Amino acid sequence: MAYSDKVIEHTENPRNVGTLDKADPSVGTGLVGAPACGDVMRLQIKVGAGGVIEDAKFKTFGCGSAIASSSLATEWIKGKTIDEAETIKNVDIVNELNLPPVKIHCSVLAEDAIKSAIADYRAKQAARAQAK
Amino acid sequence: MSSLQFPIFMDYHSTTPVDPRVLEEMLPYFTTKFGNAASRNHAFGWTAEEACEHARERLAKFINAQSEKEIVFTSGATESNNLALKGIAEFYKDKGNHIITAVTEHKAILDTCKRLEKEGFEVTYLKVDREGTVTPESVRAAITDKTILVSIMLANNEVGTIQNLTEIGKITREKGVLLHSDATQGVGKTPFDVQAMNVDLASFTAHKMYGPKGVGALYVRRNKPRVRLVAQMDGGGHERGMRSGTLNVPGIVGFGKAAEIMTADFEKDNARILGLRERLRAKIMTALEETYINGSMTHRLPGNLNISFSFVEGEALMMAIKDVAVSSGSACTSASLEPSYVLRALGVGDELAHSSIRFGLGRFTTEEEVDYVAELVIAKVKKLRDVSPLYEMHKEGIDLKSVAWVAH
Numbered sequence: 001m002a003y004s005d006k007v008i009e010h011t012e013n014p015r016n017v018g019t020l021d022k023a024d025p026s027v028g029t030g031l032v033g034a035p036a037c038g039d040v041m042r043l044q045i046k047v048g049a050g051g052v053i054e055d056a057k058f059k060t061f062g063c064g065s066a067i068a069s070s071s072l073a074t075e076w077i078k079g080k081t082i083d084e085a086e087t088i089k090n091v092d093i094v095n096e097l098n099l100p101p102v103k104i105h106c107s108v109l110a111e112d113a114i115k116s117a118i119a120d121y122r123a124k125q126a127a128r129a130q131a132k
Numbered sequence: 133m134s135s136l137q138f139p140i141f142m143d144y145h146s147t148t149p150v151d152p153r154v155l156e157e158m159l160p161y162f163t164t165k166f167g168n169a170a171s172r173n174h175a176f177g178w179t180a181e182e183a184c185e186h187a188r189e190r191l192a193k194f195i196n197a198q199s200e201k202e203i204v205f206t207s208g209a210t211e212s213n214n215l216a217l218k219g220i221a222e223f224y225k226d227k228g229n230h231i232i233t234a235v236t237e238h239k240a241i242l243d244t245c246k247r248l249e250k251e252g253f254e255v256t257y258l259k260v261d262r263e264g265t266v267t268p269e270s271v272r273a274a275i276t277d278k279t280i281l282v283s284i285m286l287a288n289n290e291v292g293t294i295q296n297l298t299e300i301g302k303i304t305r306e307k308g309v310l311l312h313s314d315a316t317q318g319v320g321k322t323p324f325d326v327q328a329m330n331v332d333l334a335s336f337t338a339h340k341m342y343g344p345k346g347v348g349a350l351y352v353r354r355n356k357p358r359v360r361l362v363a364q365m366d367g368g369g370h371e372r373g374m375r376s377g378t379l380n381v382p383g384i385v386g387f388g389k390a391a392e393i394m395t396a397d398f399e400k401d402n403a404r405i406l407g408l409r410e411r412l413r414a415k416i417m418t419a420l421e422e423t424y425i426n427g428s429m430t431h432r433l434p435g436n437l438n439i440s441f442s443f444v445e446g447e448a449l450m451m452a453i454k455d456v457a458v459s460s461g462s463a464c465t466s467a468s469l470e471p472s473y474v475l476r477a478l479g480v481g482d483e484l485a486h487s488s489i490r491f492g493l494g495r496f497t498t499e500e501e502v503d504y505v506a507e508l509v510i511a512k513v514k515k516l517r518d519v520s521p522l523y524e525m526h527k528e529g530i531d532l533k534s535v536a537w538v539a540h
Contacts, residue, residue, distance in 0.1 A: 003451065011451060017519050034537035035522060036482035038445055038463050038471070042521035059521035063447040063462070067519060 010068035028121025144494030187388025212335030219361030263428035264293030287318030291427030292436025301330030320394035343390030347383030
């Protein structure tokens with residue numbers, strides 16, 4: 001199977017690889033997938049004033065398309081508000097990276113990772129509000 | 133100055149290049165010596181027939197058959213396997229309807245068995261141990277009075293495990309059951325002797341041994357016992373009525389030459405390839421933690437190295453080393469999106485199956501290539517581990533098996 005140039009570019013130079021402090025209340029962490037399925041994505045966001053995503057980091061175990069999907073996702077959500085980031089759909093990733101049908105699940109996983117990170121952030125904020 | 137040429141081929145289990153000595157011998161049979169080997173009444177036919185008979189003799193010697201008449205030419209090992217299993221099943225169906233094979237066989241065996249099951253045959257798929265070995269005792273235990281055939285491969289195409297055909301052959305002979313072996317991957321790379329091993333039928337193909345694609349053979353024993361089978365293709369009754377169709381004369385000539393070279397260079401070639409394989413293994417496994425060999429280290433094809441690199445997905449690694457042609461047991465590289473059934477049968481977990489790479493070394497692999505590939509693999513595995521959340525969790529001491537993963 002031939003890969004699109006964008007997938008190759010992202011896998012050779014993945015953006016925003018790394019780890020944020022998951023104990024930080026302004027950080028939301030999404031961990032989706034399973035090793036037995038061949039892909040695991042961890043996407044983290046650091047949310048600042050006005051709900052703007054100031055930083056995003058990822059690490060992915062998976063094929064080139066999975067790495068590229070998560071790399072692209074971090075690039076896209078940085079600077080967006082969490083409400084805006086939530087509207088990103090897997091088809092947007094499919095179109096941008098020209099993913100073939102067998103790789104669509106990689107984009108689904110990336111969408112899930114964004115949503116999961118946002119949900120984690122919101123849960124942390126809600127828990128803090130309650131504690132106060 | 134480097135003499136490396138890219139891409140580097142390290143996938144010798146999939147196919148092999150035609151040896152120049154083989155090609156040279158084939159060439160006249162495309163142009164000047166183009167006759168049909170079945171033309172009995174003119175010189176063109178005689179020349180072609182003579183060339184095919186010479187190839188038959190070389191192939192018989194290659195596997196230590198008693199006679200060149202025991203070699204039936206086919207289009208390749210898949211056809212040979214189909215002809216052996218279906219042909220035997222059809223001929224001996226009044227004697228019994230039970231066939232024994234193993235779970236790690238090639239699809240050309242397994243899918244043929246599935247077809248036979250639909251037609252009323254019963255098939256026992258023997259399990260293998262962690263190294264991929266079929267124990268002779270399990271063969272003995274599976275034989276019933278309905279068993280007509282046991283089919284066990286010489287060596288596995290993914291993990292390179294060599295089966296104990298000598299012991300299995302003793303059992304099948306004692307029980308009066310026929311033994312077929314898919315020798316495609318193993319022949320010429322590990323000793324294979326149809327007489328010493330009591331093998332009654334054997335499949336193999338030219339393109340796995342530096343011959344051309346599109347030509348294979350089925351060895352069919354003619355003496356003690358005389359094996360009979362029903363042809364699966366109707367036509368001119370070529371190949372003693374077992375396989376109709378005009379012979380692929382240039383291919384057969386190349387197959388014969390390829391076998392002659394394999395026979396002559398057996399010790400030298402395999403020792404060299406084994407040395408390179410061990411060099412590759414040592415370099416990679418010394419430099420990288422959490423790498424695991426799949427298969428056996430004692431009964432293994434010299435050119436096979438199948439390694440799982442924990443925390444790294446196989447297809448991503450293949451992409452990262454794109455100048456090197458290898459193969460992976462990862463689901464992402466298969467049409468079915470299932471990880472390798474062979475690795476599963478060995479008890480390799482799905483995680484490690486997704487992380488496996490098969491390196492196949494062969495006659496034209498060089499030390500320089502091995503060193504280059506080792507360095508490249510080490511660098512890229514490290515890079516991909518830096519991107520892997522699993523590696524980070526491992527480093528933090530988290531037991532990945534204890535995590536409640538959300539499968540999708």
